[in-house]
Amino acid sequence: MSGVSRIVATGFVFLGGWATTLQSQEDTTEVDRPMVRGDMYDKPYLAQLAGRTAVGGYVEFHARYARVDGVKEEFTFLAKRFNLFFASQISDFIRFAAELEFEDAAEEINLEFAAVDFLIARALAFRAGVILVPLGKFNLSHDSPLNEFTDRPLVSTRVFGVTVWEPGIGALGIFPVGSAGRITYQIYAVNGFDDGLITESDGTRIPEGRRNFEDNNNSPSLVGRVAWSPRIGIELGASLHTGPYNVFQQDGQEIDQKRNLTIWVVDFEADFRGIRWEGEGGQANIDVPASLLGIYAERQQGFYFQGMWDFGRQWIRTMPKSFFSAGARVDVLDLDADISGDNVKQISLGFNFRPTGETVFKFNYVRGRARDRFNNPSDFADFLFSVATYF
Amino acid sequence: MTVRFVLTAFSAVLMLAACGEIGTEAPADGETLDAPLPGLTPEELAAFLKGDEQFGFAFSPVLGLGPIFNNVSCASCHSGDGRGRPENALTRFSRSATDPALDIGGPQLQDKALPGATPETLLAGVLTSLRLPPPVFGTGLIGAIPAASILANADPNDQDGDGISGRANMVVPAAFVPLDEPGGGSGPQLGRFSRKAQVTSLLQQITEAYHQDMGVTSDFLPVENVNPQVGTPTETADLAVDPELPLADLRAVVHYVRLLAPPAPGQDTPQRQLGEDLFAQIGCARCHIPVMQTGSNIIQALAFKPVPLYSDLLLHDMGDALADNRPDGQATGREWKTTPLWGLRLIRQFLNGQAFLLHDGSAGSVEEAIIRHGGEAQVARDAFVNLSADDRAALLDFVESR
Numbered sequence: 001m002s003g004v005s006r007i008v009a010t011g012f013v014f015l016g017g018w019a020t021t022l023q024s025q026e027d028t029t030e031v032d033r034p035m036v037r038g039d040m041y042d043k044p045y046l047a048q049l050a051g052r053t054a055v056g057g058y059v060e061f062h063a064r065y066a067r068v069d070g071v072k073e074e075f076t077f078l079a080k081r082f083n084l085f086f087a088s089q090i091s092d093f094i095r096f097a098a099e100l101e102f103e104d105a106a107e108e109i110n111l112e113f114a115a116v117d118f119l120i121a122r123a124l125a126f127r128a129g130v131i132l133v134p135l136g137k138f139n140l141s142h143d144s145p146l147n148e149f150t151d152r153p154l155v156s157t158r159v160f161g162v163t164v165w166e167p168g169i170g171a172l173g174i175f176p177v178g179s180a181g182r183i184t185y186q187i188y189a190v191n192g193f194d195d196g197l198i199t200e201s202d203g204t205r206i207p208e209g210r211r212n213f214e215d216n217n218n219s220p221s222l223v224g225r226v227a228w229s230p231r232i233g234i235e236l237g238a239s240l241h242t243g244p245y246n247v248f249q250q251d252g253q254e255i256d257q258k259r260n261l262t263i264w265v266v267d268f269e270a271d272f273r274g275i276r277w278e279g280e281g282g283q284a285n286i287d288v289p290a291s292l293l294g295i296y297a298e299r300q301q302g303f304y305f306q307g308m309w310d311f312g313r314q315w316i317r318t319m320p321k322s323f324f325s326a327g328a329r330v331d332v333l334d335l336d337a338d339i340s341g342d343n344v345k346q347i348s349l350g351f352n353f354r355p356t357g358e359t360v361f362k363f364n365y366v367r368g369r370a371r372d373r374f375n376n377p378s379d380f381a382d383f384l385f386s387v388a389t390y391f
Numbered sequence: 392m393t394v395r396f397v398l399t400a401f402s403a404v405l406m407l408a409a410c411g412e413i414g415t416e417a418p419a420d421g422e423t424l425d426a427p428l429p430g431l432t433p434e435e436l437a438a439f440l441k442g443d444e445q446f447g448f449a450f451s452p453v454l455g456l457g458p459i460f461n462n463v464s465c466a467s468c469h470s471g472d473g474r475g476r477p478e479n480a481l482t483r484f485s486r487s488a489t490d491p492a493l494d495i496g497g498p499q500l501q502d503k504a505l506p507g508a509t510p511e512t513l514l515a516g517v518l519t520s521l522r523l524p525p526p527v528f529g530t531g532l533i534g535a536i537p538a539a540s541i542l543a544n545a546d547p548n549d550q551d552g553d554g555i556s557g558r559a560n561m562v563v564p565a566a567f568v569p570l571d572e573p574g575g576g577s578g579p580q581l582g583r584f585s586r587k588a589q590v591t592s593l594l595q596q597i598t599e600a601y602h603q604d605m606g607v608t609s610d611f612l613p614v615e616n617v618n619p620q621v622g623t624p625t626e627t628a629d630l631a632v633d634p635e636l637p638l639a640d641l642r643a644v645v646h647y648v649r650l651l652a653p654p655a656p657g658q659d660t661p662q663r664q665l666g667e668d669l670f671a672q673i674g675c676a677r678c679h680i681p682v683m684q685t686g687s688n689i690i691q692a693l694a695f696k697p698v699p700l701y702s703d704l705l706l707h708d709m710g711d712a713l714a715d716n717r718p719d720g721q722a723t724g725r726e727w728k729t730t731p732l733w734g735l736r737l738i739r740q741f742l743n744g745q746a747f748l749l750h751d752g753s754a755g756s757v758e759e760a761i762i763r764h765g766g767e768a769q770v771a772r773d774a775f776v777n778l779s780a781d782d783r784a785a786l787l788d789f790v791e792s793r
Contacts, residue, residue, distance in 0.1 A: 070417025198506070199630060202449030202456065202463040246506065256506060291504040294478065295463060341743075367413075374470040375743040379415040 038141030040097045044358050044390045053088040060144040060388040068380045079105040093119050112165045123173040133164045134186040134225030135241045136265035136280045144388035148308045149350050150364045154333040155302030159284050161207040166190040181230040192221025192243040193261050204286050204297040219244045233271035240264050259287035279305035297336035304331045325352040341375035359389035421655030424472040424528050428652045428692040442647025445640045455635030458508035458628040459501035459618050460606035468524040471741030475524030477752045484517040488718035499603045507628030509621045518717035522586055523752040526734055531649030534573050535685035535693040538581040544703045555677050555767045557705035560588040560721045565595045567611040583704045586750045587722035594645050608633040609641050653733045657792035666789025673774035678703055678729045701732035710765020732793045757790050
């Protein structure tokens with residue numbers, strides 16, 4: 001039994017005992033809140049789950065115009081995503097959900113989620129299958145109709161690898177704290193990242209090593225997230241994903257040094273004075289072979305921070321559920337924290353119209369500056385329009 | 392609050408639009424190092440842009456990088472198509488002019504390696520030379536100058552007695568260079584590229600850069616570069632099938648580099664005019680010849696064009712301070728090809744404000760670079776030092792405006 005497996009098994013035993021003691025408290029807390037707002041079991045289509053299985057999804061379209069240093073770089077339309085959801089309540093204790101993603105007009109097809117939950121108690125459920133790993137809140141809740149901006153946060157996609165799905169097994173649960181608060185957790189053993197984060201790119205690029213349907217080095221990684229929410233609308237989370245990514249042994253022989261990838265993420269959301277604030281930040285630490293240092297980064301980091309303000313409810317009388325949103329997001333991305341270059345800073349301005357809560361028309365203006373490894377600047381501006389809707 | 396918000400946002404967008412910043416601004420003509428020569432045909436321009444893309448293409452291991460290498464793309468060393476910086480300087484090594492130390496990994500140190508391969512190390516007893524990547528613009532114009540024009544300035548025995556010799560580095564092109572390629576041909580040809588003019592053709596320079604600097608094989612050099620210092624076959628760490636670079640891409644990069652325009656010089660001012668006069672008076676222009684002329688060429692944009700490069704493309708003894716003491720072909724350890732000065736005006740702009748002058752990037756300013764001249768340049772260097780402060784400033788302003 002590997003070290004990671006022992007940790008997971010010990011955790012399960014501990015949590016099982018804790019869950020039993022907490023079962024009597026369940027009725028005293030609000031139990032309708034989802035594990036994570038917008039996660040696999042918090043989708044609009046689930047309202048249709050009258051029978052055994054429900055099917056839903058979302059679709060997303062982009063129109064993009066981008067300029068770099070005064071030159072048109074992109075003017076294109078994208079059938080960005082067509083995602084199908086499936087959920088089935090098999091019994092009081094067993095549920096199943098899946099998400100099948102067709103990205104860029106089906107150029108890429110991914111099974112992002114397909115996991116069975118065994119619900120023992122509110123505080124303890126076992127999950128197995130292809131899971132969206134709890135590496136920051138954004139990886140768990142990233143549906144385009146929910147996002148306020150057309151493009152996903154830079155740090156989430158380019159350092160944390162959103163969307164990161166992996167086959168794995170683990171546990172999740174909710175513990176009440178006080179009258180309205182709670183602590184949620186998720187912890188899994190997963191396949192982890194692979195050598196692709198080095199071999200598939202000209203520098204350290206973590207997304208290139210994600211989504212492994214089997215473990216390349218027979219050494220699972222560990223991923224988990226703990227979140228504290230004192231009340232609805234406020235949550236603070238912390239996540240960690242750690243484990244070896246390279247093939248360091250083969251046929252029982254040590255053929256390389258074991259090299260780890262460790263990513264930590266903190267995230268928050270808060271509804272405050274009519275503005276919805278959220279953000280996520282973190283760092284990846286990569287053991288890079290000594291012979292690649294200077295080109296491949298050992299440390300990558302960044303954050304995003306955004307605020308959105310809703311207004312204009314019922315301005316359009318024929319669409320009583322419609323409203324508008326406006327806000328901004330700041331992205332800071334550093335793809336090599338040990339040199340002064342190789343980074344991106346950008347600000348996104350957003351203006352959205354939602355005919356209903358499930359459909360959004362987004363107008364974004366993004367202005368930023370990227371620096372290459374020489375630290376030479378390059379300015380860019382994106383004008384983006386997108387439509388996304390659940391169905 | 393809503394009205395105020397909308398007005399504020401609208402005003403901000405208007406302000407950005409008014410100053411042309413909303414969609415970013417392109418640099419003015421002549422202000423970049425990667426512009427094409429004027430007058431290219433649409434076909435030439437299309438191939439140029441293909442080469443531009445390939446020049447910036449960064450190789451990953453699965454696409455051909457390594458197994459041993461120095462960097463991942465052309466653009467990773469030539470910042471904005473200009474000079475490199477000390478971090479990506481290359482180390483050339485050999486035992487002597489006739490022994491490139493191939494048995495221990497010469498003539499270039501590959502200090503990076505993929506997992507499973509071992510980077511080369513410098514072994515005792517070799518001669519080394521640190522080489523900063525030079526700018527790549529204007530090289531097509533340099534290649535189009537008739538050899539006779541360059542040789543006309545050579546004075547290997549200093550018959551005119553001015554203390555400046557100037558020698559050609561006659562080099563046999565690599566065997567893979569087609570005879571009809573510019574710089575190709577049977578027997579020794581005039582070397583005009585690289586720090587010691589040890590390369591005759593752009594095709595050879597670029598093919599070897601892919602092979603040596605990036606570990607990328609091509610039709611011309613289809614066998615991986617290996618590290619002979621270790622017993623493990625270097626090729627076992629390679630992840631791509633050879634040849635790793637399609638011939639079309641290699642040819643496009645050669646075409647791109649050949650057609651890169653030199654940036655325009657800065658505006659003339661009275662001070663710069665004075666500086667130019669002094670540049671000629673104290674003898675700088677004897678080696679840093681301001682303008683040469685191309686001859687006939689199949690590419691009209693290269694034919695019969697002035698080449699304001701400020702170089703004679705010949706080898707000169709530069710004295711002890713600049714000597715690398717490593718012969719390269721016919722070039723001695725004290726000789727360097729006269730470095731072209733064109734584009735100096737913009738070099739800092741693409742190196743985050745730093746200059747990194749001389750062959751190893753060790754000079755932080757033009758003045759420091761001049762002062763470290765010696766050998767055949769000693770007289771001109773001393774004359775520069777003895778100029779009044781105003782005259783020195785004028786000369787430096789002129790040089791830095793090229």
